[in-house]
Every structure is written in C-alpha cells, then in structure tokens.
Amino acid sequence: MVIGVCSLFPLLIDRLTRLIPIAVALGITFFVSDPAVAKENITYRLKWLINMSTVGDIVAVHRGCFEEQGLTVTLKSGGPERDAIRDLELGHADFGVASGDQVIQAISKGSPVVVIAQLFQKNPLQWVYFKNKIRIDGLTDLKNKTIGVTFGKNDEIIMRTLLVKSGLSDRQVRLYSVRLDYTPFYRGVADLWPVYINTQGVEIGHRLTASGASIAFLDPESYGVFFVANSVVTSKRLLEEHPERVQRFIKGLIKGWTTAVEGTDSDRIVEDVRQYDRDTSRDLLFAQLDQTRALVKPDESFSIGRINVPAWEQTETIMLANQQIDRPVNVGAHLRIEFVE
C-alpha cells in the first residue's frame, strides 16, 4: 500500500510540473489583461454640474484616455454646496476642478492645494444686455445702470474691479442681487445680467434672438480683467507621493480636452455630453461646444491646459484689493506648470 502511494509521487510531480507553465501563463494573463486589477481608481470632482463646460472631462472618460494611462476615473459632478478643494483634503477626491478665487481663498487658509492645469484660458463670465436699451462702448457707460451680480461669488469681484477701472463708485451704479431666475433681466429691472458665455449665454442668446431682441455681452477681459476660471487641482501630498500618477492623469485629461476642442467628430462629442445634459437641445449643445472651444483654446498659440501665471497673479491682486484675502498668498508657488507644455 505504502509502496503504491509512493509510486504515485513521481507521476504527481510530473503532472504538476506540466501544469506550472499553464498556471504561470494564466496568472500573467489575469494580471495583465484584467483592468480591475491593473488600473488605479481615481475620483475627479468637478466644479459644477456636468454640462458642455466639462466636455473635455467627459470625452476623456468616454474615449478611454484615462484607461490608456492605467487609470479608472470616476467623474463626480459639483454644485454650489460641493467644493473640490475640501474633497481633496478630506480624501474624498484625488483631483478636482476649482476656480482661481476658490484656490487662492483655500491657500490663504492653509489648504495644501496645487494647480496642475488651467482648463479655461478665458473666463466664461460675461454680462448680457439689450443693445436696443443701453449702449456700452466703454466702462464709464456703466454709470447709473442696474447691474446684476451674485454677491459673494466671483462675478461680484470682477464687476467691482471693472468699476474701479472705470473710476465709478458704488453709488454711481446699482448692484442687483442675482439668483438663478432671469425674470428681473427680462423685465428690465436689471440692465446687465451675469452669464457664462458658453452655456447660459448661448441659451439666453438663442431665446432672446428668436424673440426678436438684440443683445450684446460685456466681456471683462476686453477691459483687461483676467480672472482665472476652471482649473485642475490636486493635493500637495498626492503630488509628492505619486507624481507619476498626477502625470498620467493630466496626460489623459489633456488628451480628452484636445479631442473635444480640436476633434472633428462634433456629433459624437455632443452625444457624449447629451448623456448627462438631456434638457439642452442638440442645436444648443453644438453652439455651446463652439463657445467652449473658444474659451479653452482662444488662439492657436495657446496649448490646452497651460497655466497662465500672470492671470493667476492678477487674480490674487484683485482678491487682495477686494479684501477677499487678508494677505498675499504668493499663488505662483502653488502653480505646477511642468505638467502641461
């Protein structure tokens, strides 16, 4: 009996030896091809709800730009009560989108946040007005006008900066508190109303033009106010501990934005956005895509995602002048320009 069992050992060893290459091959296949094992999970918190302003982020996820970099990215929409920078610090997100003023505000309170890309090279915030009712050829034309601003948000700071530039005091204009309802503007209670030119600007413009109205937009950048809008941020810790992960994320993200901005397949891009924004018609989404492209790459010389350091410095100066921060934060030290050429 013992002899019988012992005689089986060589056979068993022989069989196991034959199985080893198969097991190794299976193991390799499992670890290399299974994305669930190979990919790193990343959470990316946006600044606002998912719409055309986030087209590059959507395209990066839908076209597998992050997968190519070995990352599985979960997009999380933002909103008024959500803050990407807080999420980074609390560990709820790895990357996020925040506006220049949010970043500077956070730095002034000791938040370890760094900027790794700037999505909008032009701030989308502008003021819409009826051309047949008022005429604005220069900032002094704002005198005696009722101007809509969202008190506490960056449009208030931008408008106050424009007023300082114009030499007008607070008493020479009337600042009107804005909410998400445009009725006061339609009724003529306010002469100028803040809008994001690539989303609300398109919608309102379309509606008013269709009803025979003639509208125009006041663009703060035409008067030298460059206030940084949506930018990509991460935590200092992630950057220090996993610089290669940050590099891969930015590579995937920029590829997504490049596809969205320079891609010729606008139909597919619009369809991607429509999966999140079903309330906006296709025609409007095409118009919004064109406007968004102009904000991300206003000119051929701009590389997508590059950080405009002078604009950041100006944003800090404006916030300091408006007492949004109580001391300089040296924002330049928190900008990591090396990730985007």
Add this chain to the structure above:
Amino acid sequence: MIKYVVNLSDYVIPSLGILLKTFGEISSTYAHDVFSTLCVAIIGQIFSIMLAFIVGILGRKTTWLGSLIKVAAYNIQAYPIVALAPIIFILLGDGFLSRLLIAAMICYFPLLLSVVGILAEPITEVEHFYQQTGRMRWQLEVKIRAFENLPKLTTVIAGSATLAMAGTIVAEFIAANAGIGYSIRIALYQSDLSKILVALFMIGITLSIYQGALEVAGRLVKNAWEQ
C-alpha cells in the same frame, strides 16, 4: 479635535482663533440680519397662528368640512417648500412679502393639524354640564378646549417658532436679498465656513431666547386665565 487629529486646514474646518476673529468682525452685521429674519418669522408665525385657529375652529367638527380641512392640510404640507419657493419669488419678487409667505407656509400646516387635533377633542366632564343646561355655544366650546389644553397649545406654538424661523431662513437662502439666510448663502459662495458657523451660533441663541419668551408668555396667559 478632528481638525487637529486629521490635520485639516482652516479652509476645511476653521480654527477657534479664526472663529473668534470672524465673530468679532461680523457679529454686529449678522445680529442685524438675524433680527431681520426673526421679525419676518414672528410676523409669519402670528399670521399662521391666527389662520390655524380660524381654520381649526371650522375644522374641529367631525363633519365633511372638518374632514376636508384635515385632508387638505395633510396633502398641502407634503409639498416641498424648496420647490415652491422659487415660484413664489418669481410671482412676488424677492422682497419682504415672499419671505413672510414662505415662513407662514412652513409653520402653518403643522400648526393647523395640531390645533384641529386639540380643538376636536371634547372635554366631556366640563362640556356635559353646559350641553345639559343648553348654554353651550361654539365660542364656549372653543374656550373650554383651549383652556384645558393650554400647555399643549403653548408647546405647539413654541415649536412652530422653530419652523417659522427655519422657513424664513430657507426663503432667504433660496432667493431673498436680506436676512441671515441670505448672508449664509454669500458665505457659502465664499467658501467661508467660519462665517456660516457664526451665523448658526447666532440663530441658535436668538431662537432659544424667542422660544423661552413664548413659553413664559404661555405660562402668564395660563395664570391670568386661571385667576
């Protein structure tokens, strides 16, 4: 404690020093805002108490009218005021009237259901005498039931103060241009948690004082009535 253990910055959770500094800087402005909110809440509450008593007196009987009022009150209070508020602001603008209406709406329906419940409950041992002697009138019936349930009514009214205050703050947060709710919204836009915490502290203090005053007033009314 969590702030220091997890090493969070002042942006996520403001330090005590920042809270005190913020309190020093904005307490007078916020006190004015809280007072403005409280005034609207009190007027809205008085309005809804009056309306709740009128409708409650009509709905106290187990008639079709009483049942209809109760069912309508249950149904209408189920509508989320956050969804209705923007419509009210569109129709009435963002002035005093909208804030008042929203505050009154939020505290009116729960108040009405409590008042109907209290006034519909007969005090048999007292009412029996008046019914047998033929001296019972609806005014007397209401007086008897209100007097016998005075502590309950006082508690309900004091509780509705919280609803009125919360309603006013919600209204201001959504669309008004004055009051502490409006200031909280601005602080939220500025990502300034210290301002929000100061506002919450001041709301809490003010509401406690107001509710305490209502409880005392209830006791005074009871004493006066008993005498």
